[in-house]
Amino acid sequence: xxxxxxxxxxxxxxEIYEADQKNKRGRxxxxxxxxxxxxxTYAMLKAAQQKRLVGHPVVVxxxxxxxxxxxxxxxxxxxxxxxxxxxxNDHDYSELDLESLLKSRPSLVLxxxxxxxxxxxxxxxxxxxxxxxxxxxxxxxxxxxxxxxxESRADLVYQISGVPVRETxxxxxxxxxxxxxxxxxxxxxxLIRLHEGKVYLGERVHRAAENFFKVEKLTALRELALxxxxxxxxxxxxxxxxxxxxxxxxxxxxxxxxxxxxxxxSARLIRSTRRTAALLEAPWIALYVExxxxxxxxxxxxxxxxxxxxxxxxxxVITTRDQxxxxxxxxxxxxxxxxxxxxxxxxxxxxxxLFKGGTILDQLVLETSEIDIHIIRQKRxxxxxxxxxxxxxxxxxxxxxxxxxxxxSMASIISYGLQVYLGYRxxxxxxxxxxxxxxxx
Numbered sequence: 001x002x003x004x005x006x007x008x009x010x011x012x013x014x015e016i017y018e019a020d021q022k023n024k025r026g027r028x029x030x031x032x033x034x035x036x037x038x039x040x041t042y043a044m045l046k047a048a049q050q051k052r053l054v055g056h057p058v059v060v061x062x063x064x065x066x067x068x069x070x071x072x073x074x075x076x077x078x079x080x081x082x083x084x085x086x087x088x089n090d091h092d093y094s095e096l097d098l099e100s101l102l103k104s105r106p107s108l109v110l111x112x113x114x115x116x117x118x119x120x121x122x123x124x125x126x127x128x129x130x131x132x133x134x135x136x137x138x139x140x141x142x143x144x145x146x147x148x149x150x151e152s153r154a155d156l157v158y159q160i161s162g163v164p165v166r167e168t169x170x171x172x173x174x175x176x177x178x179x180x181x182x183x184x185x186x187x188x189x190x191l192i193r194l195h196e197g198k199v200y201l202g203e204r205v206h207r208a209a210e211n212f213f214k215v216e217k218l219t220a221l222r223e224l225a226l227x228x229x230x231x232x233x234x235x236x237x238x239x240x241x242x243x244x245x246x247x248x249x250x251x252x253x254x255x256x257x258x259x260x261x262x263x264x265x266s267a268r269l270i271r272s273t274r275r276t277a278a279l280l281e282a283p284w285i286a287l288y289v290e291x292x293x294x295x296x297x298x299x300x301x302x303x304x305x306x307x308x309x310x311x312x313x314x315x316x317v318i319t320t321r322d323q324x325x326x327x328x329x330x331x332x333x334x335x336x337x338x339x340x341x342x343x344x345x346x347x348x349x350x351x352x353x354l355f356k357g358g359t360i361l362d363q364l365v366l367e368t369s370e371i372d373i374h375i376i377r378q379k380r381x382x383x384x385x386x387x388x389x390x391x392x393x394x395x396x397x398x399x400x401x402x403x404x405x406x407x408x409s410m411a412s413i414i415s416y417g418l419q420v421y422l423g424y425r426x427x428x429x430x431x432x433x434x435x436x437x438x439x440x441x
Contacts, residue, residue, distance in 0.1 A: 026135040030114070030177040031144045034225040035218065037199030038185040040144040041065065041112055045074035047181075048110055048142060052077060059106040062096045064113055067201055078110075086119045093119035098130045101139070108140045115149035115167040128169045135176065145169060147225040160220045161212055175235060182229045187218035227281070254282035257333055258342040259325070259360075260310060261288065262295055262303035265344050270306065272376050273342045274313040285336060286310035289328040290321045326363035333371055340372045408435070 029047075031040040041063060048058045060080045065071040081101055083094040095118050101109055111134075116127040124130050131141050148157040154165040174180070185193075193199055194213050234253050258273040260266050270286060277284040288307060295303065311317050318336075322328035333341060343361065364373055411434035419427035 024138060025176075026137065026139040026141060027178060028131070028135055028176045029140075029142045030174065030180045031142070031183055032147070032180050032225065032229060033144075033183040033185075034147050034221040035190075035212070036146060037190055037193055038183050040146075040183045042068075042071050042074065043181065043183050044110060044112070044142050044144055045071065045078075048078065048108070049074055051108060056108060057106060058108050058110065059101070059104075061101055061109040061111045062113075063110055068198060070198075079106075081106075081109075084122075086121050088120055095119055095122050096127060096130050098123050098133065101134060102137055105137065105139060108142065109134060111141055111143045114143040114145045115169050117167050126167075126169075128173055132173065145174075147221055147228060150174065150228060153224055153228060156224060157221065160217055160224075163212065174232065177232065178236070180229060180232050182225065184222070184226070187215045187222065190218060191215070254280045254340060255336065255338050256280075256282055256284035256340045256342060257329070257336070257338040258284065258286050258310070258315070259289070259329060259344075260286045260303075260306050262299040262306070263344070264302060266302075266306040267309055269342060269344055269376050270310045270313065270315070274315070276340075276342070276374075277314075284315050285332070285338065286315040286317045287329065287332055288317075288319045289325045290319060291323055291325060292321075326360045329360075329364060338371060340374060342374045342376060345375050345377075411435070 031044045031047075033040045045063070052058050058078055060075065060078050062083060063075065065075070081097055081104070084097040084099075086093045086095060096111060111127065111131055114128050114131065118125055118127060118130070122130075124133070131143060134141050147153055148161070148165050149168050150171060151168040152171045154168050158164055190199070191209070191213060194205060194208060197205065199205070199213075200208055230253070256273055256277050258269050260270065273284055273286075286307065288303065307317055318332060320328050320332060322331070329341060332338070341364065343364075345361065361373070361375065411431055415427045415431040415434070418430065422430075
């Protein structure tokens with residue numbers, strides 16, 4: 001069975017809009033590391049010099065060398081924008097001159113220390129907001145960042161180092177990075193650099209060695225940096241697959257999907273998926289397929305409760321419309337590069353399963369060979385339901401059905417009488433025209 005992989009018109013329009021906005025914005029490149037001293041600014045300046053050598057103009061907005069001679073040497077030949085001077089209570093501050101950069105509109109600007117807080121009176125309170133305005137103006141930016149300044153990792157860094165993080169950058173901002181360059185260094189080598197005076201100078205070396213710069217802490221920070229970079233790369237891969245219509249999954253990392261419904265057992269499935277995702281350190285999706293079936297008030301309340309539970313536990317909640325639940329599961333799993341589907345054991349309905357090719361589980365197992373399917377055990381045994389006849393629901397007053405019957409009967413009689421004069425094809429066409437007002441109700 002070939003699944004229809006065409007995108008909806010709304011999705012296509014959204015993709016066109018996002019592509020247009022992406023082309024208008026500048027490109028953000030982040031040089032990312034586990035802590036100070038790994039060589040982020042050095043790597044940024046080296047990349048900038050390579051750009052300059054091929055004829056690409058580069059402007060230094062703000063770069064902090066911290067007295068490192070190797071880093072200062074890489075500033076040779078680059079154009080500088082003077083820093084903006086701000087005086088507050090007899091204290092002088094030098095900040096990025098955003099206004100001058102927006103006026104001159106260089107093609108590439110170097111902005112060091114992305115998480116920096118600007119002095120009072122600046123255009124924006126945070127430097128990353130300055131960078132966002134540069135990007136929105138179509139200016140490319142190279143910048144640097146340590147993992148402790150990532151907003152979603154700040155609490156973990158505090159647990160590791162015992163030092164509260166006051167300057168953070170939102171994760172959503174960093175999702176713009178293309179690419180993000182991980183500047184990695186072995187903790188032992190970093191400690192050698194520290195004692196050689198290539199990270200801090202003077203008394204700061206001793207204080208750093210006694211507190212923050214210990215092998216176990218640096219190793220933990222290194223793991224955080226590696227994992228965060230992997231997450232961004234995974235998101236970038238997913239975006240490329242969706243943009244280029246590449247059907248998944250590519251098992252570069254695990255991503256789970258759980259099918260959610262109005263069943264009371266869905267809560268158990270959601271919690272089980274959350275535990276598995278936590279063990280795998282993988283993102284997970286809670287999917288509800290709206291098949292058109294009418295839900296009673298109690299069922300609707302239970303569905304809302306299950307969806308809210310999934311959202312509270314950290315799932316990405318997706319709702320989609322499809323008459324076939326199995327097709328919807330396969331479509332979303334393919335679009336989102338899902339590697340594992342979690343579901344409960346479905347009840348069997350003899351005639352329904354016969355015409356549909358089995359239960360939802362049977363259809364998934366038969367037609368989905370690239371994705372692992374996990375069946376969560378239930379407290380009760382699966383029920384084998386026989387055939388049961390249900391009368392159609394009366395969704396309109398009886399008078400409406402009676403009027404429709406009379407109208408269609410009259411239309412049929414008139415069309416039958418006219419076929420002698422017009423022929424059966426014209427009479428049949430008139431009958432179809434008479435049906436249109438009823439079909440539109």
